[in-house]
Amino acid sequence: MSVPAAVRARWRVHLPTALETRVRAIGGADPRDPWPSARALDALLAAGAVRDGPPRAVGAGAGPPLIASQRLRWAGVELEVECVTLAEGVMESNLVAPSWDELTRSAAGEDAWWELADAFLAAVDARHGALVDGEAVEVEEPTPSTLRARLRRHLGLLVPESVAGGAGAAADAYRRLPRSGLVLLLR
Numbered sequence: 001m002s003v004p005a006a007v008r009a010r011w012r013v014h015l016p017t018a019l020e021t022r023v024r025a026i027g028g029a030d031p032r033d034p035w036p037s038a039r040a041l042d043a044l045l046a047a048g049a050v051r052d053g054p055p056r057a058v059g060a061g062a063g064p065p066l067i068a069s070q071r072l073r074w075a076g077v078e079l080e081v082e083c084v085t086l087a088e089g090v091m092e093s094n095l096v097a098p099s100w101d102e103l104t105r106s107a108a109g110e111d112a113w114w115e116l117a118d119a120f121l122a123a124v125d126a127r128h129g130a131l132v133d134g135e136a137v138e139v140e141e142p143t144p145s146t147l148r149a150r151l152r153r154h155l156g157l158l159v160p161e162s163v164a165g166g167a168g169a170a171a172d173a174y175r176r177l178p179r180s181g182l183v184l185l186l187r
Helices: 036-046 110-123 147-153 161-170
Strands: 020-028 056-058 067-074 077-087 090-098 126-132 156-160 172-177 182-186
Touching: 020 110, 036 067, 036 077, 036 090, 036 110, 090 110, 110 126, 110 172, 110 182, 126 182, 147 156, 147 161, 156 161, 161 172, 161 182
Parallel strands: none
Antiparallel strands: 020 090, 020 126, 056 067, 067 077, 077 090, 126 156, 156 182, 172 182
């Protein structure tokens, strides 16, 4: 399928995702706060996404679920938001979209996609994360000395601005995400 020139022009970068484009974030989860999955869902719905089916959750029946997810549609694209409890106080949250090629055919442009991703990252209090094609993300906070190794494993990293400069020539600070306070580094 050919992508019209007007749509291509709204996307400035091509990311080689094969099966999916996944924004993976590591954040905190205080049991006294609203669940990260609920905050993420509220932010995505406020940004124009709509539910596509019932929510799914697995847990003990008290406290935050171990896994919570919801299928969504946004700008003609199927999405899924998923939050997984990793350990006490640590949550991995994912915004899953189709491959980058399919995502670029959406009605929205690249700026709208990153605004959606930033709203999601802010809602789940992301401390750091990565743009991946399914790979796991390190739970430990990134440091300037770990950035290069992480950049070899992932398409892009989401890091605090204070750490972003440590990538040096190994990555480009492609986009600052103002709501979450993270910077997207692309290799």
